[in-house]
Amino acid sequence: AIGIVAGSALLESCMKVEPVPVSMAEDNFSNPLNIPKIIQNPKNYVMNAKTTQAKITNKGTTEIMSYLENIPTGPLFRMQKGHEFSTSFKNNLDEHTNIHWHGLVIPANMDGHPENIIHPNESFEYRFNVNQRAGTYWYHPHPHEATARQTYMGLAGMLIVNDTEEATLNLPSGALEIPLIISDKRLSNNNLRYNPTMNEVMSGYMGETITVNGTAFPYTEVSSTTYRLRILNASNARIYNLAFTNNLPFTVIGSDGGLLENPAKMTSLLLGPAERVDILVDFSSLKINESVFLKSNTFPDGSKAQGKEEFNFMKFTVKTIVTENYQTPARLSTIEKLSMSSKTRTFKLQMKMGLKMSHQINNKLYSSTRIDETVKVGDIETWIFENKSDEPHPMHIHGLQFQVSERSSKRGILPHEKGWKDVVLLMPNETVKVTMKFPDNKGKYMVHCHNLEHEDDGMMLQFEIV
Ligand code: C2O
Ligand code: CU
Structure with missing residues (x-):
């Protein structure tokens, strides 16, 4: 009983962490916004990750990790749908790393699985076809237990896909x-x-x-x-x-x-x-x-x-001052709605006591040697995320895009959640159902919390598309 009391006291103290307050000390906003370097349809693009110095504030430089010279934001890749993306990526860090192409529907061996790591001084060729609709995607490292630190230190960038449907809308460019x-x-x-x-x-x-x-x-x-x-x-x-x-x-x-x-x-x-x-x-x-x-x-x-x-x-x-009057198109696209499936899987998001407190899904911590869920190419399933904890969890599924089908709280499905998503935010005590169709890319993918400390803490499972 003493253990339980001590445990719940620890639980209490863990949950009462206040977020670090944002500093408004230097509120003059005098630093010109950096615009990432744009690379169109990268073909054999040479890219590396390294430690370098960057100027984040106007007070001097600091050491960061970077995919680009002196900037803690990687190149902005712009892909035309249907084109092949290729980059030869060299790891110039003194630790292992890899790249996950967040939101892209690509083969498992290109997805930056935590086991597919690139050792220092080694290279890897990322090559895949980009065949999905126009959207704003991104990329960051994914080596287990180092994802949070490496992403935080500056390894992250945006990848934009454009297509002809979007082009006809004449959106601001x-x-x-x-x-x-x-x-x-x-x-x-x-x-x-x-x-x-x-x-x-x-x-x-x-x-x-x-x-x-x-x-x-x-x-x-x-x-x-x-x-x-x-x-x-x-x-x-x-x-x-x-x-x-x-x-x-x-x-x-x-x-x-x-x-x-x-x-x-x-x-x-x-x-x-x-x-x-x-x-x-x-x-x-x-x-x-x-x-x-x-x-x-x-x-x-x-x-x-x-x-x-x-x-x-x-x-x-x-x-x-310009006088042209922009008219927002009344209709942007067509989204074929996926109805909820009777094939469901439930993922319970938990904070558990073990030897130490940890974030788990269905009483499990991430293990690379265990396949937690097996799904079939072409199947439509509804996954149920149940957040029984007192913290928010942004849940992400690799290798596909899903639709938000239901949220238990009165927030409901928000306007910006009515399209295709690959992350859904669960506030404390919410249950959210998402529906997806598994693409024809067989192999192992991840489902995890994108609070990167939670992810590295083990709040991640593995599913295999067969
Ligand atoms: Cu952006 Cu597995 O994550
Ligand atoms: Cu989380």
Whole structure:
């Protein structure tokens, strides 16, 4: 009984971790936003991961891990649907790594399975056809127990797929289309540090400095028209309640797996780790030199896990007045709805006491030698994620895109969840059902929590498509 009491006290203390407050000390937002280098249809692109120095704030440089010179944001790959992607990837780190192409429907041996690791000074050729709809995808390392640290230290980038259906819509492009990769970092004396305490392993590691495309306190100049922002939450654990100051509304046009059927006007939305949202925002109500901030609002009522705070993290200033009037298309795409299947599997998301506290799924910790679920090519299944814990869990499935079929809480299915998704955010005590059809890619894939500390802690299972 004493053990149980001590255990629940430990449980209590683990759950009461407050998120690291976001620093607003340097709130002048004077650092120009970095725009990742764009590589079109990479063919035999030479890429490496290495340790280097970067300037994240204007106070000097810090050591990071990088896929590109001196920038903690990898190249932005732009693929035309139907093209082959190929890169020869060299590991110049002094530890093993690999790359997971998050959201892509590709063969298992290209997916960055935690067992397919690349040792220091070795290379691997990633080569696959990109045959899925236009959307905002991304990539990051996936070696078990090092995913969180390596991603946090700067190894992450965006991969955009374009297709002809999307092209006919004439969405804002060129300078009017901005990728925004959000990641919170912890900088002590300007040094990027990944050193979570035991409690932070349990809750997730958060930083006090929010970076966008690797820049802290960024600003960008815009004209008074409609922009397309492709937003990726590349943070290890932090959830943002995205909004603009002055309650400026925005229009959601896409999610993880591409365009929604219809645009949806919103003023805020929760974006969990690894989720993407594609939005249109109209700056035409702003006067010259007027600014608006991208911010995170306090959380909607009932979510006690994080975000008692509210903070700005990126500034847009209108520098040119233009008069053209952009019209958002009334309809964006067609999404064939998958009805819920009678073939279901349940995944219980738990915090369990063992030798130490750990995050588990169905009473299991990740093991590379165990296949947890076996599914068949072409089958349609509904997976049920049950979050019985007091923490949020952004659940991700590799190798496919799914549809959110049901959420138990009164939040229901949100407007930006009505398209294709590969991550779904479960707030405490929610149950969410997702429906998917298994693609013709046989092999082993992962299902896991994308709070990267939870994932490295073992909150990950393996399924095999046969
Ligand atoms: Cu972006 Cu297995 O994750
Ligand atoms: Cu989790």
